[in-house]
Amino acid sequence: MIRHYLRQAWAMMRQNRLFSAIYIVGTGLSVALAMTLFIIFYIKLGPVYPEYNRSRIVYLDQITHVIEHGNNYTAMNRAASQSLCERLRTIEGCEALAMVAGSYRYDFSVNELNECRGLFVNNDFWRVYDFKFVAGGPFGDTQSAAVVVSADFAMELFRATDVVGKEIIVNNTRNRIAGVVESPGGCTPKCYAQFWLPSSHTLCEGEREAHPIIGGFRVAMLCRSSGETAAVIAEVKSTIERLAQEQPEGNSFEAKIGEHWKLALGIEEDGATLLDALSKYIYILLALLFIPSLNLGGMIASRMAGRMDEIGVRKAFGATNGSVLSQVLCENLLLTALGALLGLLLAYLITLSASSWILALFDGRVNRMAPENVITVEMLFNPTIIAITMLLTLVLNLMAAVVPTLFALRKSITYSLYNKR
Amino acid sequence: MIRTILHQMWNERRINGWLFLELVAVSVFLWLAIDPLFILVSRGRIPAGYRAENLYKVEMAKYQKTNLKYRAEADNDSVKAAVFRNALEAVRKIPEVQYVGTCFMGNYPHGGSLSSTFYVVDSTQTADGKNKEVYCVKYSTSMAEGDDWPATFGLTDAQTGEPLHIVRNENVRNLLVSRSFAMEAFGRVNITGEKVERWEGKYNICGVYEDVQTIIYTNPKASVIEIEPALSKDFSLLFRIKEGVDREAFEQRFKEEYAQRLAGGNFYCKGIVSNEAERKDMIELRGYGNTFRLQSALTMFALLCAFLGVVSTFWMRANARRRDIGVMRSVGASSGRIVAQFVTEASLLVIVAFIVALPLIMHKVYAMGFADPLDAFLSRHDEKSDYIHDVAWMHFAAVSLITYIIILLVAVAGAAISARRIAGILPSDALREE
Numbered sequence: 001m002i003r004h005y006l007r008q009a010w011a012m013m014r015q016n017r018l019f020s021a022i023y024i025v026g027t028g029l030s031v032a033l034a035m036t037l038f039i040i041f042y043i044k045l046g047p048v049y050p051e052y053n054r055s056r057i058v059y060l061d062q063i064t065h066v067i068e069h070g071n072n073y074t075a076m077n078r079a080a081s082q083s084l085c086e087r088l089r090t091i092e093g094c095e096a097l098a099m100v101a102g103s104y105r106y107d108f109s110v111n112e113l114n115e116c117r118g119l120f121v122n123n124d125f126w127r128v129y130d131f132k133f134v135a136g137g138p139f140g141d142t143q144s145a146a147v148v149v150s151a152d153f154a155m156e157l158f159r160a161t162d163v164v165g166k167e168i169i170v171n172n173t174r175n176r177i178a179g180v181v182e183s184p185g186g187c188t189p190k191c192y193a194q195f196w197l198p199s200s201h202t203l204c205e206g207e208r209e210a211h212p213i214i215g216g217f218r219v220a221m222l223c224r225s226s227g228e229t230a231a232v233i234a235e236v237k238s239t240i241e242r243l244a245q246e247q248p249e250g251n252s253f254e255a256k257i258g259e260h261w262k263l264a265l266g267i268e269e270d271g272a273t274l275l276d277a278l279s280k281y282i283y284i285l286l287a288l289l290f291i292p293s294l295n296l297g298g299m300i301a302s303r304m305a306g307r308m309d310e311i312g313v314r315k316a317f318g319a320t321n322g323s324v325l326s327q328v329l330c331e332n333l334l335l336t337a338l339g340a341l342l343g344l345l346l347a348y349l350i351t352l353s354a355s356s357w358i359l360a361l362f363d364g365r366v367n368r369m370a371p372e373n374v375i376t377v378e379m380l381f382n383p384t385i386i387a388i389t390m391l392l393t394l395v396l397n398l399m400a401a402v403v404p405t406l407f408a409l410r411k412s413i414t415y416s417l418y419n420k421r
Numbered sequence: 422m423i424r425t426i427l428h429q430m431w432n433e434r435r436i437n438g439w440l441f442l443e444l445v446a447v448s449v450f451l452w453l454a455i456d457p458l459f460i461l462v463s464r465g466r467i468p469a470g471y472r473a474e475n476l477y478k479v480e481m482a483k484y485q486k487t488n489l490k491y492r493a494e495a496d497n498d499s500v501k502a503a504v505f506r507n508a509l510e511a512v513r514k515i516p517e518v519q520y521v522g523t524c525f526m527g528n529y530p531h532g533g534s535l536s537s538t539f540y541v542v543d544s545t546q547t548a549d550g551k552n553k554e555v556y557c558v559k560y561s562t563s564m565a566e567g568d569d570w571p572a573t574f575g576l577t578d579a580q581t582g583e584p585l586h587i588v589r590n591e592n593v594r595n596l597l598v599s600r601s602f603a604m605e606a607f608g609r610v611n612i613t614g615e616k617v618e619r620w621e622g623k624y625n626i627c628g629v630y631e632d633v634q635t636i637i638y639t640n641p642k643a644s645v646i647e648i649e650p651a652l653s654k655d656f657s658l659l660f661r662i663k664e665g666v667d668r669e670a671f672e673q674r675f676k677e678e679y680a681q682r683l684a685g686g687n688f689y690c691k692g693i694v695s696n697e698a699e700r701k702d703m704i705e706l707r708g709y710g711n712t713f714r715l716q717s718a719l720t721m722f723a724l725l726c727a728f729l730g731v732v733s734t735f736w737m738r739a740n741a742r743r744r745d746i747g748v749m750r751s752v753g754a755s756s757g758r759i760v761a762q763f764v765t766e767a768s769l770l771v772i773v774a775f776i777v778a779l780p781l782i783m784h785k786v787y788a789m790g791f792a793d794p795l796d797a798f799l800s801r802h803d804e805k806s807d808y809i810h811d812v813a814w815m816h817f818a819a820v821s822l823i824t825y826i827i828i829l830l831v832a833v834a835g836a837a838i839s840a841r842r843i844a845g846i847l848p849s850d851a852l853r854e855e
Contacts, residue, residue: 022733026726033722172489284719291446291723295730298439302737305436354714361711407435 002330009331016303020335023299027339030292031392032346034285038388039351040359041281043187043379045261050181051188052130054260055226056095058233059190060088060219061263062256063240084243085219091235093228096127098220099199100191110170110195111157117371118170119193120217128222129191136164136179139198146198147175150183153194170197185374187359190220190260192371229259266364281362289396296400300332304408311408312417321409328405333397340393348380426765433738437770440734444774444828445781447727452782452824454719457712457792459820461638463810464795470633470641471530472575472661475519475668476696478532479512479658481505484687495686498654504685505656509566511682512660517671519663522573523656525561530574530633531700532657536560540596540617540624540645542606555606555617557599557643558635563652570646571597573661576630579603579610587628588613595648596624599632602643637703638795640806668695712794724831731835735763739843747848756844760837767836771829779821791816 013020047054063084082099089097101120110116126138131148139146147168151161154177157168167174175197184192199217223232236257244253258267265277304311311324351358355375360366430437484491513521527534538559545553562570576585579600589595596617603610603626606617615626627648632641662671675693683690694702704710739746746759791813795803809815 018736019733022729022736026729026733029722029725029729033718169489171485287446287450287719288722291443291450291726294439294443294446295726295733298436298443298730299733299737301439302436302734302741306741357705357711357714360708361715363711364708366706366708366711404439 005327005330006334009334012331013335019299019303023296023335024339024342026292026295026299027336027393027396028342028346030288030396031340031343031389032350034288034392035344035347035385035389036350036358037281037285037288039347039380039385040361041278042382042384043359043375044264046384048187048379049376050129050131050184050191051260053128053222056223056229057128057260058221058223058229058236058257059260059263060084060221060236060255060257062218064254066252066254067250084239087239087243088219088221088236091221091232091239093223093225093232093235094221095224096124096222098122098125098128098222099217100125100220101199101217111168113156116153116195117193118195118197119191120199121196122199124222125191125196125220128220131181131184131191133179133181135162136177139178145173145175146178148179148181148196149177150194151180152183154180168195170195183374185376186371187373187375187379189370233257233259289392289399293396293399296336296396297404300328300401301404301407304328304404308408308411308415309417311411312413312415315413316417321406324409325402325405329397329401332401333393336393336397336400340389340396344385344389351375351380422762423765426762426769429762430766430769436734436738440730441770441774443730444727444771444832445778447723447730448775448778448824448828449781449785451720451723451727451828452778452820453785453792454716454723455824455827456820457794458716458720459816459823460792460810461709461713461794463808464638467634467638467640467808469530470576470631473531473696473700475662475664475666476574477660477662477693478696478699479508479660479683479693480691481508481658481683481688482691484689491687500686501688502652502654504688505658506566506652507685508683508688508690509568509652509658511679512658513567515660515675515679517662517666517674518660520573520661521568522570522659522661523562523566523568523652524570524659525653526655526657528560529570529657529659530560530635531637531696531703533699533703535635538619538645540606540619542617544615545606545608553606555602555643557602557645560644560646561649561653562646563649563656565649565651570659571628571630573659574633575661576633579629579631585628585630589627589648590614590625593623593625594621594650595627597628597630597646597648598626599630599641599644601632601641602645603629605643637700637707638709639803640808640811642804707795709794724827727828728831728835731767731832732839735767735836735839736842739763739839743843743846746843746846747850750844750846751848756841759844760840763836763840764833767832768829771825771832775825775828782821783817786817 042048045054051057085097085099088094099122110118123138123140131138134151136148138148147170149157149163149168154161154163157163158166161180163177163180166177168177169175186192221232221236223229237255240253240255244251247253256263256268261267261274261277262272267277314324314327315321352375355373357366359373360370486493486496509521509523512518524532525536526532528536536559537556539554539556542553542555547553560570562568564570571585571587576597577583578585585597587595587597593616598606598612598617600610603612606612607615610629612626613628616623617626618624624647630646633644634641635644662668672693672695680690680692749759750756805811809819
């Protein structure tokens with residue numbers, strides 16, 4: 001039966017070309033913008049290379065040493081983060097704990113290049129983030145003169161990616177390349193770099209290392225499951241509170257702790273949920289669906305008015321309202337699906353052509369130093385994006401077709417048949 | 422004709438109802454999308470108060486300790502001061518350069534950093550008998566090495582409208598103040614020679630300039646320029662090139678030739694950046710560029726939806742009324758008359774839809790206020806002004822008018838396209854097909 005409906009829909013689509021074109025474009029427009037919105041948030045919050053474990057990672061992004069009647073010092077040095085990490089590692093539910101220093105703002109000199117982006121990381125970094133090694137492997141904790149480079153950086157330096165064992169000079173020190181990873185993009189700023197050095201590397205010590213806490217380290221904890229992140233966060237907070245109690249009077253710590261989504265969306269409130277954070281975007285999404293559905297609803301209402309006789313005949317031969325409704329929904333689904341396909345392609349086009357700024361579209365401030373975003377095929381063609389598109393297609397089809405069809409079905413058989421005369 | 426059209430619209434109320442609902446939704450949505458755009462455009466038209474064109478900042482950078490080119494023996498304040506003096510002199514000698522100015526770090530209009538302070542005005546008392554305190558933005562310069570900040574920025578004298586005239590008193594600290602500062606402190610602008618005080622001591626007011634905009638999109642506010650007795654340790658170098666110099670060629674020449682002359686010690690010149698580029702950069706940095714893109718996309722989306730809605734509805738109605746139109750044409754109605762009828766119908770629908778939408782929009786504005794595209798810090802510190810975006814009723818009226826005109830134009834265009842197609846049909850064809 002569905003096949004028959006679809007064949008009829010195809011014939012009608014070819015018959016009423018302008019109607020079909022407007023319907024498909026209207027649907028495509030709505031789906032294009034809605035899917036662009038979804039793609040932006042998928043890349044920011046979903047599992048993308050190499051941050052496949054985003055739902056399980058808890059960040060201790062910033063810790064501020066608050067001194068009563070004095071200056072506050074933000075961020076951790078290696079000694080402070082190491083001593084803190086020893087305590088954090090014992091937390092129930094913590095599977096791995098990465099220490100990361102230097103940010104994507106940090107400039108290094110590598111060989112003759114002045115401005116490259118590097119990170120100092122411990123061995124657990126390679127467990128928290130799922131980097132794909134195209135050659136070699138990660139360095140161990142004790143290898144202070146080793147370095148892992150990205151494939152793009154290796155190409156820039158050596159015009160090859162198979163460069164394990166070669167040496168590069170980072171900030172005046174020779175480092176042997178232990179591994180080459182597939183290049184991450186700017187969409188994953190927490191772990192993005194062109195090269196990664198062991199955290200034991202002495203060069204990361206800053207000028208203000210004398211202060212008990214100042215430095216550039218942050219911590220990323222991989223939880224056993226996403227359900228355990230709340231418990232881990234609570235435990236991290238209580239660990240920091242205990243640490244503060246060990247300090248001289250007047251000293252305390254303020255920590256910025258949270259799951260990936262909280263930090264990515266700039267949410268600082270403790271009790272905030274993902275739904276709260278996304279609520280303002282949900283209003284935009286509803287508008288993107290509601291306005292075109294009114295448009296499509298109007299078009300279907302017009303078409304139903306012209307098909308009253310057909311409905312009358314079908315009802316006269318025993319068709320129920322349900323079967324007529326399902327026929328109309330099926331027929332429209334073909335047009336909506338074609339529109340959705342067009343919309344999805346448009347969304348891909350928008351995302352790719354505006355990749356340099358589109359991910360920051362909803363951010364209050366834009367980071368001038370942020371690395372260039374690289375939108376990969378994996379980010380666009382994945383089951384989540386396809387499933388959301390299909391869901392949107394169904395929702396749009398229902399929103400547009402149900403009400404006008406029900407209105408048309410309210411008419412009696414005699415009215416419907418008389419309507420043609 | 423109007424009565425006929427109203428009758429026609431009522432008869433087709435079911436089909437019109439869908440379009441009407443869509444137009445109401447589009448009106449509300451479009452108003453909300455246009456509001457932040459209006460605010461940004463209106464704020465973008467606030468005069469900067471200085472000449473941004475031909476104005477450049479020199480970008481100096483320092484090699485880090487770990488860099489191959491770093492030299493420890495050159496890492497001290499005296500070498501740094503010598504390098505920067507040399508850079509100032511080198512820039513002044515560039516033939517295309519007209520004026521050179523210095524300021525403390527990025528503390529200049531659209532420079533990215535902001536310093537605020539207050540001054541006490543001895544000669545003006547508040548209602549409770551205390552000396553008046555005026556809060557303001559503070560810029561600093563030295564003018565000790567032949568550098569001239571006011572001329573570099575092209576500041577104008579608030580009294581004469583000519584380039585700023587400075588009457589310095591070498592015995593005390595000198596201060597240039599803006600028009601808003603002068604008005605707030607003394608209630609007039611002819612205050613050259615008057616004194617104000619801060620914790621460092623008394624300041625002689627040596628000139629009054631027209632207000633300058635400190636941060637993009639904000640209203641100009643009271644500001645002062647403190648003239649320091651000597652160059653600051655962390656000064657930035659700015660310069661203005663002469664009128665008529667080819668800017669593109671100059672920028673290229675600076676990169677290839679002049680930049681090397683500025684290097685010394687552990688410092689090197691990364692290049693120059695124009696004040697206009699800094700303003701644009703600030704627009705991006707503070708997220709205004711993205712607000713613009715997002716709201717423009719939403720506006721275009723709403724308009725396209727409205728256009729498609731009108732085109733599809735009127736096209737279907739026109740098809741359904743081929744017989745009527747055939748009869749009208751056969752009794753002498755011109756195609757223009759038929760188009761006019763459709764356009765009038767669309768216009769009436771837009772008017773009624775917009776009237777229905779307005780209370781909804783007013784309720785939103787009453788409950789939640791206008792859009793606030795500025796970042797939270799600027800929103801909090803920006804003072805109200807007489808500009809249209811700061812006067813509530815004018816703001817509401819302007820956005821409503823813009824929204825209404827845009828929707829009307831789109832609806833009229835959509836209806837006209839549909840009607841023109843059917844209006845060209847021959848009466849015999851229309852009647853025969855029926």
